[in-house]
Amino acid sequence: MLVTYDARPEPTDDDRLLADELSARGVVVHAMPWSDPTARWSAFDSVVVRSPWDYFLRAGEFHAWLDRLDADGARMHNDVRILRWNADKSYLRDLEARGIPVIPTLWLDRGDATSLAELRRVRGWAELVVKPTVSGGAHRTWRATVDSQTADDTRLAEMTGEFPVMVQPLIGEIEREGEWSLVFFAGRYSHAVLKRPRSGDFRVQREHGGTLEAAEPSASMIAAAERAIAAIPFGGATPLYARVDGCVVDDEFLLMELEVLEPELFLRCAPESATRLADALLARMA
Helix, strand or coil, X not given: CEEXXXXXXXXXXXXXXXXXXHHHCCCCCCEEECCCCCCCHHHCCCEEECCCCCHHHCXXXXXXXXXXXXXXXXXXXXXXXXXXXXXXXXXXXXXXXXXXXXXXXXXXXXXXXXXXXXXXXXXXCCCEEEEECCCCCCCCCEEECHHHHHXXXXXXXXXXXXXXXXXXXXXXXXXXXCEEEEEEECCEEEEEEEEECCCCCCCCCHHHCCEEEECCCCHHHHHHHHHHHHCCCCCCCCCCEEEEEEEEECCEEEEEEEECCCCCCCHHHCCCHHHXXXXXXXXXXX
């Protein structure tokens, strides 16, 4: 079973490559939105979370769904503990505490009245990126400049009035050189893409005009990504799939996201990647 969401209950074009690979091996593949009340998730041999891309808009419902699956003993990929942990970007704090180099981040709790001027004064950052800690696809993610500080403080206050927020410096290397996404299956490196924002933007997602291309990272970048995956808590529960997003700053790979909930895996960009993922899944089902 491939888990999707209401707005697109069928597999994405990318996940269709995995479904076709599994079907060619005699596996019956279904797809269903995570919120479907008729689903009997524990009845399936394997439940692979792929595109529940509205989870951050329905966080309470989504976590209740995870709780039910856990209680019912559904055979989940990834592990429910990992999914819960990864649903809030504060997981980056755990990884940083375990020695993983992460993009510098300030964390603001709900109700925090700190202004952007205060943040700039404390950290020395000029341009900032502001985002909710529970978010996806750059939802409610924006760039704060010195020139728009008054309006930006109002916008920040509105957000912290609703939910926790994270603030990071704008990383110029992303605009100049791009953001890397390294994809792993069962802890083994598979392939990578390099994503670039459109001119004048910092967001690399397609819906914001970003582009991507297959690319081969350096051995040191792969090693850094492997260390990030190894730092996931929960007693060595290696995820079936993982995407490690980051950028190189001063010759060091800095983690931006470790996506182990619902990442796009860019299977279309790498021949045989769907085969590798199918192999990894079937090995776990054996």
